Amino acid sequence: MAVVASVKKSKTPQPSIEALVDLVSGGMEEVNKLILSKAGSNVELIPEIARHLISSGGKRLRPMLTLAFADMFGYRGDGHVVLAASVEFMHTATLLHDDVVDESDMRRGKLAARKLWGNQASVLVGDYLLGQSFKMMVDVGSLEALRILSEASAIIAEGEVMQLGAAQNIATTEEQYLKVIEAKTAALFAAAAEVGPVIADQDASMKAAARTYGLELGFAFQMVDDALDYGGSSADLGKDVGDDFREGKITLPVVLSIKRGTDQERAFWSRCLEENDIRDGDLDQAIALMKKYDAISDTVQRARDYGANALGALDQLPDGPYRDALADAVAFCIARVS
Template sequence: MVSLASPVGRSETRGSIDPIIAITKPDMGRVNELILKMAGSNVELIPEIADHLISSGGKRLRPMLTIASALAHGYSGDGHVKLAASVEFMHTATLLHDDVVDESDLRRGKKTARTIWGNQASVLVGDFLLGQAFKTMVEVGSLTALDILSTASAVIAEGEVWQLAAAKHMTTSEADYLAVVDAKTAALFAAAAEVGPVLADAGPEARVAMRDYGRSLGLAFQLVDDVLDYGGTSAALGKNTGDDFREGKITLPVILAYQAGDEAEKRFWQEAMEGGQNDDEALARATQMIRRHGALDATLGKARDFGEAAYRAAGSLPPTPAREALLGVVDFCIDRMH
């Protein structure tokens, strides 16, 4: 079993998001109502596609981070509900765009919007959701929160382009890959957590702590996903295992195995990831090489390091149920391997 052995101590609810679900439940009910309202449109296709993805079984972790972060800093207004809904719409829009770019057919076991309605509709509805997200942010009346989330949106798009440019190139370095993850995934986690203390006027130190918490959590979350794709289950991953390999995605376990491999193995990776020779037989060989070179353990070790950083950042908060819930999310992220 993975252990985070954090300087601030383990959460008593290790490996569970039940505490954050419980503490955010009343506000998340309002978030869900707002999401349905924001997805409304006279153009029939928009709510149809939005509902397809919104109801697909995701945990809505990012908006829960916004709610819990605000509660951890004593916020008592309703701006966190609007910002949480905006965060979820930003995430949903990104998924719609990602599936088009990655040519994905399944997400969480369901057909992707692009396979049902086509790429054009998916991209345009994603744009609509982004527009609704920013409209709702403006209603909160916090220029600082708007700046944080709008900056994150730009960084995410930048990360998408960066990943596209680096896609299927085995020359991608570990540093470059982590920079892409920082932009594509961690930026929204960081922004979702940082706007909580902003709403509560908690001061710059609280903002930095929650930004660091969210960023580190996001990096850990993605690296565990990378491990699960080669060493986990579809239920834990939320999609089919091996999808990254079949789509030619170069993730950290692949980079580490490639760097440790001999010439024949390097040639295999080039043919698989750059040349598209990635059938089930190739996947089995890739998984074997990744395990033999310890790439999964090394990737999980880095995820644990980021988990430690998230623990330290959230550990600076006053001891409240909201803080314990935020710490529990870190454990849940890492413990998905088990």
């Protein structure tokens, strides 16, 4: 069993997203009802697989961003609820697809859908959810919101292909890694935040500030996840520690370790990640190299830098409880590993 390089956590009270959860609780109740309704189908396997993942938890941070940014500007109507549900369907679809591509066994602490129903069913149900997502976007009647979310969907798919190209390639650079996580993670955070002021008819500066907040938060969120894969626990991740290593993913802790390492150490990474020749004790060795070169702690610091950028974007938005709660969300995302 691997010895995980646990990242020390402060004894001070941990940041929370409770304020954000409380502010959007009414909207999220409607979002959850809509999600369950739209996940239905006469084809029995579709709701069975969709609800397996939907009911398994998750913080639903992305749809909460949509609700919070719409509410911040006093939006009246149900369009933000529909768009928030659409955002969550997009996210759920990408999880179903990702688990097939990555051959993952666990998702949110449960068996991945592909392990229970197979790869084909998981991919096709993901496609169904994407279709439902776009139907909901159209129902809202905002061409701008439709453009933003549809562009995000295309960017996410590009990111998945980019990640395939980077997987098991130890020559992957930090710049290439950033392009992958911008597409796979940050793009949906950005879109989820931006459509709030869009349907609230705000000016370009407010839309840009919301988008920047979401984008920077998305970068920070993914970097923390990548650090947790080597410095966290299965409870933190909802999957097994070291899954990225076993799947040959080239994340920032790996990129930094390879860049700073010796030729002999690069040969180790090549054997494990490029040749997929992982032996007993290799995960321990990988974590030891990351500790040697401060790769995990530097990944967390980069996440903090992106979090600071997100807070800077918030400074341009109206003061009040929503801005405070969105700032708490940044601190919460970072504190998962700090």
